[in-house]
Amino acid sequence: MRAFRLIKVAGKSIIKNKMRTLLTMLGIIIGVGAVIIMVAIGEGAQSQIEEQIQNLGTNMLVITPGAANAGGVSQGSGSFNRLRGEDADKIRNESIYAAGVSEVIFTRTQIVGGAGNWRSTIHGVTTDYPIIRDWDLSSGRFFDASEERTGKKVLILGATIAENLFPDRDPVGERVLVRNVPMDVIGVLEPKGQTADGNDQDDVALAPVLTVQRRLSNWSFIRQILVNTYSPDDIPEAQEEIKAIMRESHGLAAWEPDDFEIRNQEQLSEAAQGTTEVMTALLAAIASISLLVGGIGIMNIMLVSVTERTREIGIRMAIGARGGDVLTQFLIESIVMSILGGALGIALGMGGSALLGSTMGWATAVNTQTVVIAIVFSAAVGIFFGFYPARKAAKLNPIDALRFE
Amino acid sequence: MSESNAVIQVRQVTKTYTMGSNKVHALQGVDMEVQPGELLAIMGASGSGKSTLMNIIGGLDYPTSGSYHLDGIEVNKLSKNELADIRNHKIGFVFQGFNLLARTSAIENTELPLLYDRQNRHKNHREAARKSLERVGLGERVDHHPNELSGGQQQRVAIARALVTNPSIVLADEPTGNLDSQTTVEVMQLFQELNDEGVTIILVTHEDEVARYAKRIVELRDGNIIKDITQEPDSAADDLKALIARKAAAEAATTPSETETVDAG
Ligand SMILES: Nc1ncnc2c1ncn2[C@@H]1O[C@H](COP(=O)(O)OP(=O)(O)OP(=O)(O)O)[C@@H](O)[C@H]1O
Ligand SMILES: [Mg+2]
Numbered sequence: 001m002r003a004f005r006l007i008k009v010a011g012k013s014i015i016k017n018k019m020r021t022l023l024t025m026l027g028i029i030i031g032v033g034a035v036i037i038m039v040a041i042g043e044g045a046q047s048q049i050e051e052q053i054q055n056l057g058t059n060m061l062v063i064t065p066g067a068a069n070a071g072g073v074s075q076g077s078g079s080f081n082r083l084r085g086e087d088a089d090k091i092r093n094e095s096i097y098a099a100g101v102s103e104v105i106f107t108r109t110q111i112v113g114g115a116g117n118w119r120s121t122i123h124g125v126t127t128d129y130p131i132i133r134d135w136d137l138s139s140g141r142f143f144d145a146s147e148e149r150t151g152k153k154v155l156i157l158g159a160t161i162a163e164n165l166f167p168d169r170d171p172v173g174e175r176v177l178v179r180n181v182p183m184d185v186i187g188v189l190e191p192k193g194q195t196a197d198g199n200d201q202d203d204v205a206l207a208p209v210l211t212v213q214r215r216l217s218n219w220s221f222i223r224q225i226l227v228n229t230y231s232p233d234d235i236p237e238a239q240e241e242i243k244a245i246m247r248e249s250h251g252l253a254a255w256e257p258d259d260f261e262i263r264n265q266e267q268l269s270e271a272a273q274g275t276t277e278v279m280t281a282l283l284a285a286i287a288s289i290s291l292l293v294g295g296i297g298i299m300n301i302m303l304v305s306v307t308e309r310t311r312e313i314g315i316r317m318a319i320g321a322r323g324g325d326v327l328t329q330f331l332i333e334s335i336v337m338s339i340l341g342g343a344l345g346i347a348l349g350m351g352g353s354a355l356l357g358s359t360m361g362w363a364t365a366v367n368t369q370t371v372v373i374a375i376v377f378s379a380a381v382g383i384f385f386g387f388y389p390a391r392k393a394a395k396l397n398p399i400d401a402l403r404f405e
Numbered sequence: 406m407s408e409s410n411a412v413i414q415v416r417q418v419t420k421t422y423t424m425g426s427n428k429v430h431a432l433q434g435v436d437m438e439v440q441p442g443e444l445l446a447i448m449g450a451s452g453s454g455k456s457t458l459m460n461i462i463g464g465l466d467y468p469t470s471g472s473y474h475l476d477g478i479e480v481n482k483l484s485k486n487e488l489a490d491i492r493n494h495k496i497g498f499v500f501q502g503f504n505l506l507a508r509t510s511a512i513e514n515t516e517l518p519l520l521y522d523r524q525n526r527h528k529n530h531r532e533a534a535r536k537s538l539e540r541v542g543l544g545e546r547v548d549h550h551p552n553e554l555s556g557g558q559q560q561r562v563a564i565a566r567a568l569v570t571n572p573s574i575v576l577a578d579e580p581t582g583n584l585d586s587q588t589t590v591e592v593m594q595l596f597q598e599l600n601d602e603g604v605t606i607i608l609v610t611h612e613d614e615v616a617r618y619a620k621r622i623v624e625l626r627d628g629n630i631i632k633d634i635t636q637e638p639d640s641a642a643d644d645l646k647a648l649i650a651r652k653a654a655a656e657a658a659t660t661p662s663e664t665e666t667v668d669a670g
Binding site: 002005006009016311312314315316317318319320321322323324325398399402 | 460463465466485486489490492493494498500504505506508517518520521522523525566570
């Protein structure tokens with residue numbers, strides 16, 4: 001009952017000094033709001049990247065050339081530092097874990113047709129590619145083995161190219177010009193969206209490897225070999241096996257380091273996640289500092305308020321308030337203010353991250369854990385930074401406090 | 406200690422204020438005993454130590470030396486919390502200069518001491534505060550804030566606050582300092598009434614007009630008691646009746662001419 005009455009007194013004092021209350025809470029509001037928004041951004045980016053990596057396809061290994069050439073030490077003349085069709089063929093023939101294998105070669109070029117022209121990248125791939133990448137078609141079909149073997153002039157468009165060149169119709173059956181070579185559009189890929197760093201995955205066209213090499217770009221070498229396994233459990237063994245095959249294919253002696261790199265999805269996502277984790281931590285640190293500043297703001301205003309209200313404290317003590325009563329009153333005031341500020345900050349944070357989510361197209365869900373932590377933290381800020389001023393008030397001598405001014 | 410049943414027993418109390426190298430001897434060895442049911446006026450020139458003595462008696466301040474017993478308890482030896490409780494329960498203090506909370510209504514000011522009453526003797530704080538305000542004639546002003554009240558009304562809120570806990574001792578430092586003559590008599594009538602009910606009252610004043618109504622007068626000079634007399638008090642109730650009658654008569658005499666002035670204007 002007494003505690004309840006003291007809370008009421010604190011509440012009245014908070015309401016009576018609206019401006020002071022608002023200024024006190026502002027730091028906490030901004031601090032908590034910032035923490036929630038920043039954590040939401042960090043987690044949004046993280047889940048975005050995870051989704052992206054999932055998008056690459058399941059059970060996938062990516063072989064890239066020459067990253068083992070660490071420290072810039074040049075390798076002997078025996079090393080190619082390059083991927084060749086033979087490497088892919090050898091994996092196809094010898095690996096027992098590989099379900100599908102696809103070379104990937106890139107060429108950047110203009111595609112002319114339909115509504116005009118569009119600059120994009122054409123990937124030369126094999127028939128295994130859509131399975132490895134887990135990438136379906138929204139229209140038409142993929143090229144088949146015979147088209148691949150003979151290097152037919154067929155093209156599968158990514159969603160972005162399809163939209164830009166053929167905004168009003170299905171591009172399947174249309175003919176486009178690539179470096180003056182007429183090519184038939186036989187399919188359109190399903191949209192995959194953007195990567196975390198803003199690359200449009202759909203701004204791409206696919207053609208058979210041979211077609212790209214022979215007809216479009218006689219100097220394009222293999223940038224990647226993609227391999228998928230039958231099951232995710234096979235990944236470690238597959239990685240070992242393919243490593244051995246690649247070393248043999250490149251004729252590396254036992255003492256020579258790999259001149260290629262094989263990464264699985266986990267390693268890919270680890271690299272990406274490492275970056276976002278650092279980002280999240282950094283954002284959280286910045287936000288925490290603003291929360292700390294908010295807390296100091298509370299202490300500052302409470303201290304001023306103790307001085308300003310010395311007479312009030314004196315009156316209360318003169319009519320029988322104990323030091324503890326005064327302490328409780330001031331402590332409740334600062335806790336109520338910081339929790340109120342925390343609640344407003346949560347509202348701000350939720351609104352802010354929802355807004356960010358809708359403008360950036362991110363899934364920025366605010367999780368309950370962050371909210372609970374924010375509330376507990378702001379209450380703690382209230383107690384911690386409210387205690388010193390409250391104790392200062394409680395220690396006042398009634399007669400001195402009454403004489404103050 | 407003596408076997409007296411005095412409520413207040415001040416012995417050789419001194420109070421020295423040190424301000425840098427300057428020492429102010431506000432009280433220089435005061436001896437005073439107050440029996441239950443007394444109505445005592447402390448008089449003296451400004452700076453003679455009246456408020457200093459009142460603050461010590463009220464448990465707001467400690468003496469520099471000497472002892473002070475309240476109801477047989479040595480107040481100097483009490484802890485801060487015990488002292489706070491005594492200020493709350495036993496003593497109703499009317500301060501020189503009201504000391505009301507600003508931006509807080511009369512009734513909230515009045516019920517404030519009940520908030521700190523650990524024995525919780527009043528269930529309904531609002532009701533107790535309202536009764537106390539009615540007692541001092543402010544029943545219609547309960548929701549007014551101090552800045553919306555006249556000096557005399559603020560003084561009466563301060564008195565209502567002192568009375569709300571039903572204290573056995575009321576200490577009032579210049580309770581009529583801001584009041585006109587009629588209100589002064591009204592307040593003194595209230596104190597006499599309370600005194601008749603058995604409340605011990607000590608008030609500070611430097612007006613003989615006020616001291617007339619006390620049963621005993623103690624006079625201070627430079628921190629020493631120079632006079633301590635007992636007297637037959639005048640009745641404030643009678644004076645008030647006479648005052649009102651005189652006023653009514655004066656009003657009756659002036660009313661016609663006033664009306665004429667208004668008409669002429
Ligand atoms: N806190 C203080 N510090 C220093 N000196 C003080 C303090 N309080 C009172 N004094 C001095 O003590 C003396 C007695 O003061 P006190 O307030 O008791 O006078 P008083 O009799 O109540 O006067 P008044 O009629 O003006 O209220 C004065 O000389 C005053 O200057
Ligand atoms: Mg005084």
